[in-house]
Amino acid sequence: MAKLPILINPEPALQTKSESVGEVNSAVRKQMQDMLETMYDAPGIGLAANQVNVLNRVLVMDLADTAKGEDKSPICMANPEIIWESDNLSSWNEGCLSLPEHYAEVKRPAIVRVKYLDENNDLQEGEFEGLASHCVQHEIDHLNGIVFTDHLSRLKRNIILKKVAKIKKGMDIL
Numbered sequence: 001m002a003k004l005p006i007l008i009n010p011e012p013a014l015q016t017k018s019e020s021v022g023e024v025n026s027a028v029r030k031q032m033q034d035m036l037e038t039m040y041d042a043p044g045i046g047l048a049a050n051q052v053n054v055l056n057r058v059l060v061m062d063l064a065d066t067a068k069g070e071d072k073s074p075i076c077m078a079n080p081e082i083i084w085e086s087d088n089l090s091s092w093n094e095g096c097l098s099l100p101e102h103y104a105e106v107k108r109p110a111i112v113r114v115k116y117l118d119e120n121n122d123l124q125e126g127e128f129e130g131l132a133s134h135c136v137q138h139e140i141d142h143l144n145g146i147v148f149t150d151h152l153s154r155l156k157r158n159i160i161l162k163k164v165a166k167i168k169k170g171m172d173i174l
């Protein structure tokens with residue numbers, strides 16, 4: 001397993017739409033394991049491949065609250081597709097490992113059904129709501145080159161982008 005560096009916005013890979021995976025082979029499985037290790041270490045509840053500079057349609061998530069004693073429950077997806085979304089919306093205070101230390105309310109469909117290939121290359125379907133729904137939609141956005149600030153007003157977006165740029169500059173000199 002390997003822990004990978006997470007890109008901080010702005011970065012070309014974060015603004016690029018990723019390419020589909022042909023099949024989930026051993027190389028993609030290894031990528032998924034490395035992404036899970038990176039996500040748990042961060043820590044975060046989701047991670048998209050382009051956040052670690054890989055431009056394929058792979059994401060990982062784990063919504064389990066291990067602080068509450070819950071067991072890990074990793075979900076690995078390749079080529080995820082939203083096949084149904086609810087009409088009603090949900091708002092959640094979202095954060096992003098690529099936009100550190102900043103959070104904002106983002107409105108999205110409350111419930112989504114997602115079709116994807118799992119780590120065994122088997123076709124799966126899952127329904128997500130609450131935080132899991134925000135997380136899977138946030139990760140699919142990443143695969144399309146979208147970050148959560150793209151959903152905000154220009155004013156809120158610019159405030160966060162300026163502050164993140166400052167944080168990124170501070171990281172560069174270390």
Ligand code: GNR
Nearest residue numbers: 044045046094095096097135138
């Ligand atoms: O760790 C994360 N928390 C989170 C909270 C609300 C909505 C989405 C997320 S995903 C984020 C990790 C991340 O940046 N994934 O791309």
Ligand code: NI
Nearest residue numbers: 095096097098
């Ligand atoms: Ni993110």
